[in-house]
Amino acid sequence: MSIPTISIHRIGEHAGQDVQIKGWLHNRRSSGKIHFLVVRDGTGFLQVVMGKNDVGEEAFKAADHLSQETSLVVRGNVRADARAKGGYELVASGFDVVGQSHDYPITPKEHGVDYLMDRRHLWIRAERQTAILKVRHEVVNAVRDFFNSEGFILADTPIFTPAACEGTTTLFPVQYFDDTTAYLTQSGQLYNEANAMALGKVYCFGPTFRAEKSKTRRHLTEFWMVEPEMAYADLNDVINLAERLVTSVVARVLDKRAAELKFLERDTTKLEAVKTPFPRMTYDDAARLLVEKGMPFQHGTDLGGTDETVLSQQFDAPLCVTHYPAAVKAFYMKSDPQQPDKALCVDVLAPEGYGEIIGGGQRLDDLDILIQRIKDHELPQEAFEWYLDLRRYGTVPHGGFGMGIERVVTWICGLEHLRETIPYPRMLYRIYP
Numbered sequence: 172m173s174i175p176t177i178s179i180h181r182i183g184e185h186a187g188q189d190v191q192i193k194g195w196l197h198n199r200r201s202s203g204k205i206h207f208l209v210v211r212d213g214t215g216f217l218q219v220v221m222g223k224n225d226v227g228e229e230a231f232k233a234a235d236h237l238s239q240e241t242s243l244v245v246r247g248n249v250r251a252d253a254r255a256k257g258g259y260e261l262v263a264s265g266f267d268v269v270g271q272s273h274d275y276p277i278t279p280k281e282h283g284v285d286y287l288m289d290r291r292h293l294w295i296r297a298e299r300q301t302a303i304l305k306v307r308h309e310v311v312n313a314v315r316d317f318f319n320s321e322g323f324i325l326a327d328t329p330i331f332t333p334a335a336c337e338g339t340t341t342l343f344p345v346q347y348f349d350d351t352t353a354y355l356t357q358s359g360q361l362y363n364e365a366n367a368m369a370l371g372k373v374y375c376f377g378p379t380f381r382a383e384k385s386k387t388r389r390h391l392t393e394f395w396m397v398e399p400e401m402a403y404a405d406l407n408d409v410i411n412l413a414e415r416l417v418t419s420v421v422a423r424v425l426d427k428r429a430a431e432l433k434f435l436e437r438d439t440t441k442l443e444a445v446k447t448p449f450p451r452m453t454y455d456d457a458a459r460l461l462v463e464k465g466m467p468f469q470h471g472t473d474l475g476g477t478d479e480t481v482l483s484q485q486f487d488a489p490l491c492v493t494h495y496p497a498a499v500k501a502f503y504m505k506s507d508p509q510q511p512d513k514a515l516c517v518d519v520l521a522p523e524g525y526g527e528i529i530g531g532g533q534r535l536d537d538l539d540i541l542i543q544r545i546k547d548h549e550l551p552q553e554a555f556e557w558y559l560d561l562r563r564y565g566t567v568p569h570g571g572f573g574m575g576i577e578r579v580v581t582w583i584c585g586l587e588h589l590r591e592t593i594p595y596p597r598m599l600y601r602i603y604p
């Protein structure tokens with residue numbers, strides 16, 4: 172009878188049984204008569220105890236030369252041990268080396284970030300990196316489950332686009348055959364609006380691109396955004412949806428990824444405080460608060476990263492800032508009828524200083540005003556004719572938002588920088604590996 176191969180994260184189901192683990196050697200120490208190997212298999216890390224008598228002289232000697240990241244199959248008996256990480260260890264009866272690994276470049280000593288980034292394809296094997304990527308996986312699935320359970324239809328939007336959605340300064344041009352320039356999408360929103368007129372409630376979820384020339388800890392040039400859009404919706408509906416999405420994502424990660432958050436030493440009481448309703452504040456009030464806090468804030472300008480940090484440190488739950496000056500927001504935003512210089516928009520700022528995770532609002536639904544806006548923003552109207560059609564054929568109040576996945580993962584994991592939240596971050600000076 173062959174021995175079953177098991178995953179380390181399910182080892183508890185196999186106490187007392189003979190099993191095999193297929194993985195890589197993470198590290199190793201010896202005390203003369205016993206080797207302690209830490210083996211990882213992607214699902215977890217496991218201590219393997221290897222005594223000379225259990226595996227025989229030859230294998231025992233060979234094990235003394237195993238180097239970091241050697242791939243190997245280890246056989247043994249699962250033993251419960253309260254002292255072991257995870258509560259179990261494997262008492263080895265034998266092993267086979269699958270692939271050698273010589274001079275693995277990432278050792279347990281400290282390495283600089285650039286060094287690690289250049290070796291990102293290997294760095295992702297580290298326990299901290301796998302924990303973050305598992306949280307990301309949970310966030311993505313929580314987002315999908317949320318929208319699917321709320322009756323939203325997934326309708327994907329194109330990545331090659333003919334025009335800007337979020338301002339012309341951060342477009343990535345691509346040669347599209349001989350004589351056309353296409354741009355990598357900055358946001359699926361405009362197509363999402365068309366999809367909402369067809370399907371009611373929709374979402375798109377994919378990579379988006381911004382040629383952000385600034386080197387900040389919050390900006391990637393390629394990031395993942397989920398964007399819901401609803402027909403017959405106003406700003407209030409948009410904010411309510413954002414609140415429910417964020418709370419459900421946080422609750423899901425707390426529930427399913429407690430071990431990863433613990434490894435990352437995340438203070439989860441901060442995440443447990445994320446409950447609806449979120450505090451709301453207009454841009455004018457936010458501006459006043461910033462000045463009170465001694466920030467050199469210029470009323471009428473957009474909130475900068477530091478402003479967002481200061482604001483979001485004031486609250487335990489995410490903060491919804493609404494009614495920004497229309498002048499600092501995108502062309503498609505509807506103005507507040509009560510105060511036409513303000514946009515019916517919302518930015519959700521994550522607490523603890525993490526800054527903007529969501530941007531959205533109610534869309535301009537009037538044809539003539541939209542045409543004027545396109546002119547004011549010096550956008551090519553021909554490229555937007557299809558978008559204008561949505562206002563020609565049965566226009567309705569509608570709105571939605573975009574939530575950046577890497578920003579959310581950064582906040583939930585409590586990280587300094589976005590770069591660890593995606594397997595291969597793309598930034599101003601970084602496109603390798």
Ligand code: 4AD
Pocket residue numbers: 336337357358359360381383389390391392394396398399527528529530531532571572573574575576577578
């Ligand atoms: O606020 P933004 O620019 O909004 C839009 O793109 C809208 N069209 C979305 C919509 O209404 N459908 O971007 C939305 C979110 C931000 O709140 C942030 O979380 C994330 O996308 N984001 C970035 N994340 C990483 N790197 C960047 N360079 C980002 N730019 C925006």
Ligand code: MG
Pocket residue numbers: 518527529530
């Ligand atoms: Mg924004």
